[in-house]
Amino acid sequence: xxxxxxxxxxxxxxxxxxxxxxxxxxxxxxxxxxxxxxxxxxxxxxxxxxxxxxxxxxxxxxxxxxxxxxxxxxxxxxxxxxxxxxxxxxxxxxxxxxxxxxxxxxxxxxxxxxxxxxxxxxxxxxxxxxxxxxxxxxxxxxxxxxxxxxxxxxxxxxxxxxxxxxxxxxxxxxxxxxxxxxxxxxxxxxx
Numbered sequence: 134x135x136x137x138x139x140x141x142x143x144x145x146x147x148x149x150x151x152x153x154x155x156x157x158x159x160x161x162x163x164x165x166x167x168x169x170x171x172x173x174x175x176x177x178x179x180x181x182x183x184x185x186x187x188x189x190x191x192x193x194x195x196x197x198x199x200x201x202x203x204x205x206x207x208x209x210x211x212x213x214x215x216x217x218x219x220x221x222x223x224x225x226x227x228x229x230x231x232x233x234x235x236x237x238x239x240x241x242x243x244x245x246x247x248x249x250x251x252x253x254x255x256x257x258x259x260x261x262x263x264x265x266x267x268x269x270x271x272x273x274x275x276x277x278x279x280x281x282x283x284x285x286x287x288x289x290x291x292x293x294x295x296x297x298x299x300x301x302x303x304x305x306x307x308x309x310x311x312x313x314x315x316x317x318x319x320x321x322x323x324x
Contacts, residue, residue, distance in 0.1 A: 134234060134258040136305065137174050142166030144191045147307055149265060150174050153232025160184055160231055161205070162251070162265055163307060166194035172202055180205045181231040184223075186267025186307060187248040188213030189280075210240065213247030213282070223249055233257060241269040241295070243288025244276030255299065262302040264314070270295055270304055272312035273320055289324075296323040 137150040146165030153159065160182045164171055180203040185193055188209065193216065200207065206220035208229065223229070225240040229251065236251040244267070251265040268276035269291055278285045300315030317323045 136263070138305070139167075139170050139174055141170055142191055142194055145308060146191045147305065147309075148195075149305060150178075151234065151236075151265075152178055153234045156232030158232040160229065160236075161199060161203070162186065163192040163267065164195040164199045165191050168195035168198035168202075171195055171199065175199075175203065182221075182229060183207050184229065184251065185209035185213070186250065186265065186269075187245040188216055189245065189268070190216075192267070192307065193217070210247030210249050212242075213245050236265075239294065241266075241291035243278055243284055243291045244268045245280070245282040246284075247282075248276070248291070250295070252298065252302075255301075260301075262299055263305065264295070264298060264302050265305045266295070266307065268307040270317065270322070271306040272304070272309050272317075273322060275322060276307075292323055 135152040139148040141148050142165045149162040151160050158181050159178045162184045183205050208221045209219045211222040223238045227238040229236040239250040241248050241250050253263040255262045278288045298314045302314040304312045
């Protein structure tokens, strides 16, 4: 498995291209802006899905161009569908499969009603799990809850759920640098 991180837009959103190297299939996660930076990174791979962790413009600014270039279906939670309709609505417990990779959907409202994280447990693709957290969890903090659809109470519940993941799980946030569940527990970000 290869994980490409592309920082895009004025808010430096982390767009992730997750590639199953065996099948050459991939997903593009949160194409925030600057399609000219993303498109070269998906050349010569088969993009199976475009996934959004939530419906804020800094996470979908390059969506139209990516759909045009790849023809891939758009997946996200319908509760954030004010800007577009998903081709597939993602719910708690759903799985997104491409190549040998299976990402599990965790519904984590708080930043928005439809916020999700994607979890790949440890196993075939490494000894550590991987969590793509969108704007739910960052290094040293969590996502804003004062925007429309945000909820401090829901965010607390979502963070409590994430704290149950293995400490060594690598967290790939929507902005800033990677961290781990264990580091965020030590910092007090996760209870």
